[in-house]
Amino acid sequence: MQSAAEPLYTGELQVGNASVDLLRQSDPALPTFVNCRAYRVLLWTGVKTGNAPLQYTVRGGDQHGWQWTHTGAIQTGANQWFRVAIKMPRRTAWLRIEVAGATQRLRSKIVGVRG
Amino acid sequence: MQEPIRITRREMLKCILAAPLSAVLTGLPAPRAHAQLDEFSPPEWEWVLLWEGRATIDNAWRDIKGNNANPFATVSRTTNYSQLLWTGYKMGGVNLEYRVLARSVDFSGMPLASGWFPIGQGVITTPPQRWFRLMINEGHWDEYRIELRSASPQIVHSRLLARWDYLPK
Numbered sequence: 001m002q003s004a005a006e007p008l009y010t011g012e013l014q015v016g017n018a019s020v021d022l023l024r025q026s027d028p029a030l031p032t033f034v035n036c037r038a039y040r041v042l043l044w045t046g047v048k049t050g051n052a053p054l055q056y057t058v059r060g061g062d063q064h065g066w067q068w069t070h071t072g073a074i075q076t077g078a079n080q081w082f083r084v085a086i087k088m089p090r091r092t093a094w095l096r097i098e099v100a101g102a103t104q105r106l107r108s109k110i111v112g113v114r115g
Numbered sequence: 116m117q118e119p120i121r122i123t124r125r126e127m128l129k130c131i132l133a134a135p136l137s138a139v140l141t142g143l144p145a146p147r148a149h150a151q152l153d154e155f156s157p158p159e160w161e162w163v164l165l166w167e168g169r170a171t172i173d174n175a176w177r178d179i180k181g182n183n184a185n186p187f188a189t190v191s192r193t194t195n196y197s198q199l200l201w202t203g204y205k206m207g208g209v210n211l212e213y214r215v216l217a218r219s220v221d222f223s224g225m226p227l228a229s230g231w232f233p234i235g236q237g238v239i240t241t242p243p244q245r246w247f248r249l250m251i252n253e254g255h256w257d258e259y260r261i262e263l264r265s266a267s268p269q270i271v272h273s274r275l276l277a278r279w280d281y282l283p284k
Binding site for chain 1: 194195197218219220221222227228229230231232253255256257279280282
C-alpha cells in the first residue's frame, strides 16, 4: 500500500524579524520543498517557544516563478501546540514556507497528504 | 382416483417465494460480474483495527487502555490515517467525560515537545450497557491519546479503528 501522508520536514528554526524559510534560506527565490505536485494538503504541526504570533507565507510555483501565495499567523501561546492545514489552491512542484516574527524558536513538522 | 397431494401452508409459501427468485437468478453470471466490479472499482479506503480492549475508568484522567500517565500515547504511528473511529461500550450509568489529544514526533519517534494538542472533548451520556461511537476527523497526527474520566468507577470496552485511504491509480 502506498502511503497517503509523508513527512516532508522536521526541524527547529530560530525565528526573527527577517523572513526566512524553514531551511533558513533568506533568498525568496529558493524553494523549501521540490517535487510537491502529488500533495493536496500540507499539515504543519509544532510548538513555538514565545507568546508573540508568528507570520507565515506559503508560496507555490516552479522554476518559472511563484504562482500563488497564502499568508497567515500562528497565534498560540508559548510552548503550546499548533496545527495549520494548508490546502493547495493549485498543484505546484515547488513550495516555499517563510516565517517571521518576534524572536523565538519554532520546532515543527510538515506532512504532505497525497490524493 | 388419484391421491391428493398434501402440502403444508409453510411449504406452499416457500414454493411461492422461492420459485420466481430462482427463475431470475438462473443464468445470471454472478461471479464474473462480481470479479469485474472488483477490478474496476477498488475500495477507496479500509478500516484498520488499532486497538481493542477494556479498562476500569475512575475519577482520574486515564486513556482507554487504563493508563493515567499523560505523556504516553494511546496509539502511535498513525500518520497515514485520515480518520479514527472509536466505538465503545460503557458498563456503568454515570456519564463519561472524554478528551482526544494528539501530537507529532520527529524521525526517531520522540515528541516534538511536551504536552498535547487538544482535538476534542465531550461527555458520553448513554445509559449503562449501551454502545457509543465517536468519529475523530482530524487525522494524520503521529500519535493520539484518548482520555476518559468517570465520577464513579466503571468498566469501558473500546475498539479503535483507523481509516486508511487508498490512493487513486
